[in-house]
Amino acid sequence: MTTYLITGANGGLGAVAARELAARGDRVVLAVRDPARVTPPPGDTEVRRLDLADLASVREFAGGWSGELDVLINNAGVMAVPYARTADGFETHMAVNHFGPFLLTNLLLPHLTGRVVTVSSGLARTGRVRLDDLNWEHRRYSALGAYSQSKLANLLFTQELQRRLSGSAVRAVAAHPGVARTGLDRHFGGGRSLLMKAVYPLIAQKKAEYGALPILFAATEDVPGNAYVGPGGRNGERPRLERRTDHAGARELWEISTRLTS
Template identity: 90%
Template sequence: MSTYLITGANGGLGAATARELAARGHRVVLAVRDPARVTPPPGDTEVRRLDLADLTSVREFAAGWSGGLDVLINNAGVMAVPYAKTADGFETHMAVNHFGPFLLADLLLPHVTGRVVTVSSGLARTGRLRLDDLNWERRRYSALGAYSQSKLANLLFTQELQRRLTASGSAVRAVAAHPGVARTGLDRHFDRPLALLMKALYPVIAQKKPEYGALPILFAATEDVPGNAYVGPGGRNGERPRLERRTDHAGARELWEISARLTA
């Protein structure tokens, strides 16, 4: 039996991933903003509070962790939310999707024995990383642009983490995954025109259940994939996860250094 920690496991992909891992007999810790609103799945499961938009919460969560951790799954995320900054001064997408998971992984890494899985998105390919303006202070804000940038940051984080793990001789692997298009409620902040378009396209392009979107995450977390792998959906409904093609990004090391500085 292995121990899995899943962030954002209150619904959608995280909840589907937690249910499946618990059904396989693993110990699963669900890290969520509001534990009172979460009913954990049957099995050896536990719910703990974690707010990735608040670095103090991240530090408190990590300080309270004891014992081993086989796999950390950085799943929690926000998408296309209106412009806002967190108490730490970060744009919301970068805070929840990148800076919070970055710090959490850094603090928990001494406990991790297997791998760190980070959930990205197919929209990462449209992301433009502005290392001089990660928090959208010098350019016109785009909700989808901010989301895409944060998802690209997930891939760069995985790339650089694997480089550092390899250099240190660690057997821990850093892996990324993306679910394709699944109905998880993550798009609830879309403005009306985009929401109507997505509603019309869903029957054509979307996997109808979060369980299908969770399959690449489960594959990345449990199958024998190489470090820095990127797992995506395959088949009509995403039922056959596959390794995606990806190229290393020259900005990965610089993003890491900036993230380390900003999260202290």
């Protein structure tokens, strides 16, 4: 039996992935901010509390893990939320989408036997990681820009993690769902143009079930380290490996993230 840990499995892509993996007979741990609001899918499932916006919560969660973990799926995230800082002083997107998963992964590495799957976004291609201003302290805030930066950070994290795992049985891979209606985009459109507000709901009609397929593919199929899986086919029903190039700054981002989360 394979053990999966899925963050943000209370809804959207994470909930679909948890349901499908549990239906296969695997053990699935759903890590969510509010366990009382989650009904786990049938099967060998468990719900545990984890708030990725709070590094103390991440440490407590990881400290309570015992036994082997086959696959960690870093799925939880926020998108295009208004500017805010967490208790640790991080901009919200970077806290939830990058710093929290970064610390969680590193703390759980001694338990991991299979792979780390980190969920990025197609908008990573528009992102720019400002190593000198990761938390938007010295530039005008852009909710979409902050999201894109954090999603590109996911790819840099995967790239550097795989480099560090060289020679290990554990591999690091990434995936993105394309455009799917998951609830993550509820803030999207705020402050956007009237055209974007009108067009986005029309292009984001793909079901969460299709959006979860690249994540499931990355978690279960024999893909190489540093692979990037995205949707293929008309509705995203055929996951495929995306063309992947190494990004500059991956090692520097790792070093900064280590310092800020230490």
